[in-house]
Amino acid sequence: MSAIQNTVRTQLGAAVQRNKALSIDGILERMFAKTFTGLVYPQIWEDPEQDMKALNIQHTDHVVTIASGGCNIMSYLTAQPASITAVDLSPAHIALNRLKYTAALHLPDYDAFYQFFGKANVKGNAALFDHYIAPYLDQQSLDYWNGRKGLRARRIDMFEDGFYRYGALGKFIGIAHFMSRLLGVDYKEFLACKTQAEQEAFFDAKMRPALNAKLIKFITSNRASLFGLGIPPQQYEALAGAADGDIHAVLIERTRKLMCDFPLHENYFAWQAFNRSYKQDGTGPLPLYLQKEHYETVRNNVHKAEIHNRNLTDLLEEMPAETKNCYILLDAQDWMTDQQLNAMWKQIDRTTQSGARVIYRTAGTDDILQGRVDTQILGNWHYDQQRSQALNLEDRSAIYGGFHIYTRK
Incomplete structure (x- = not known):
């Protein structure tokens, strides 16, 4: 097993494993961690337009987010923030995000970009990858997409066979x-x-x-x-x-x-x-980053995005104090112990600037931080319950019970 695979397994284990390996809960946790070593989300399942309403991203804002399938990051770029720093524990998600960044920069035009990620089922997409994307992709991501899928095909061939049916x-x-x-x-x-x-x-x-x-x-x-x-x-x-x-x-x-x-x-x-795909004739709804009117903005700002195969808390520990403005935690806190929550929020509180915003989702309806995160930390933040509930109703993905907004006092 490679050093990278060992690191990934260790990170995933720390994120989701709470019980003994031979217990029923422990077995389920390890099965789930195994799932996350591969591609999970070909498309992220949180509504980035509600994120952007909650965050009100400005050109001077430095954004920190969990990546998942990367549709969120690509859509945030339409607001032209100063930077976006993303993390994810899945190597497949890292490769997918870097594929999107590189494709936005180097595919020849919007039509090619939409064919690749909007339709994602067109013969010739692998050739687009080989000609326009592969020469500029980092080695680890290149190896991932050139890796085998089945007996003969490469992983990149998923974009010729309906990418959104995979993962x-x-x-x-x-x-x-x-x-x-x-x-x-x-x-x-x-x-x-x-x-x-x-x-x-x-x-x-x-x-x-x-x-x-x-x-x-x-x-x-x-x-x-x-x-x-x-x-x-x-x-x-x-x-x-x-x-x-x-x-x-x-x-x-x-x-x-x-x-x-x-x-x-x-x-x-x-x-x-x-x-199992966007509307194939191109007339249906699309994420912001795939809409033609935003293509040039995404292309001109994608250099501001970077992604790391890291635990979010560990990465925040290395960042200077008072340098970030927006944090998007997806639903990751639902997985966390009280110790993990407090460690992460300690670093969020340290790295945040005044007026910064944190958003996250929960499977249940209630905010999960009260009574779990140290009051000395949480006391620095204001929970906007009314706006949280309003934006949760507007979240088109519909999978979560709660959408939550905290603002640094």
């Missing part, structure tokens, strides 16, 4: 589509809906009965069933806690929100969930 999330959605067909649900009917009223009618007539099938209830009662959504065992418990332990009720409500609370022509998360 743990893509495969999870694929299994969900298979189960849906068995239960008589045709998502083509849903994607043809013209109004939210039609979307709601489809959900009530087709989707709700399918979700209430005994087979679905049995599958979702297993804590490992949601690994494909990037939900570890401890976060599964928080998710269930949002409905007094009834995980099935939570999944029905989150699915209803995804399918009904936003018009289909505005919600690219719904297209990814039920079409």
